[in-house]
Amino acid sequence: MSHQLLEEAASSCYLVSMMDATQERLARRLFWWKTPEEALANQNRFLAQVMTYGTWGDIVEARNYWESEAWREALRKAPPGVFDARSWVYWHHALEMLPIGPLPARTLPDGA
Numbered sequence: 001m002s003h004q005l006l007e008e009a010a011s012s013c014y015l016v017s018m019m020d021a022t023q024e025r026l027a028r029r030l031f032w033w034k035t036p037e038e039a040l041a042n043q044n045r046f047l048a049q050v051m052t053y054g055t056w057g058d059i060v061e062a063r064n065y066w067e068s069e070a071w072r073e074a075l076r077k078a079p080p081g082v083f084d085a086r087s088w089v090y091w092h093h094a095l096e097m098l099p100i101g102p103l104p105a106r107t108l109p110d111g112a
Contacts, residue, residue, distance in 0.1 A: 022061050030054060045082070047074035052087045071095055080104040 024036040030049045031039035040046055047070060050062045063071075072095050083091075083103055092100040 023065065026050065026054070026058055026062060030058070043070065044074040044077045045079055047071055048078045048082045051075070051091050052083050068095065072097060078104050080106040 023040055027034070027036035027039035027046070030053055031046075039049075043066070047062070047066060050058055051071070051074070054062065071091070075091055075095060075097060078088075081104075085103060088103050089100060092098060
């Protein structure tokens with residue numbers, strides 16, 4: 001393997017390990033009740049949690065790893081009970097997803 005290829009491979013491994021460390025840190029902070037692996041297993045739920053409870057720094061870091069379409073998908077498929085009204089409205093504007101629909105709501109079975 002050439003010297004240049006070795007450098008590129010080492011750089012690539014470094015970036016992957018940095019990404020994993022950042023994601024793990026975010027997962028531990030925002031999903032304290034789950035393991036990082038459990039938190040990251042559902043991308044839509046993870047990004048919804050970042051959008052609602054993440055600091056500005058968390059959001060900036062996470063935006064480096066997921067493209068805008070992933071954030072839009074997380075908003076489209078947001079689970080009930082994660083977003084508050086303020087975050088819901090903000091992210092719809094930030095991601096240019098207008099008009100804004102209602103917050104996802106939990107549904108109870110008939111007779112409950």
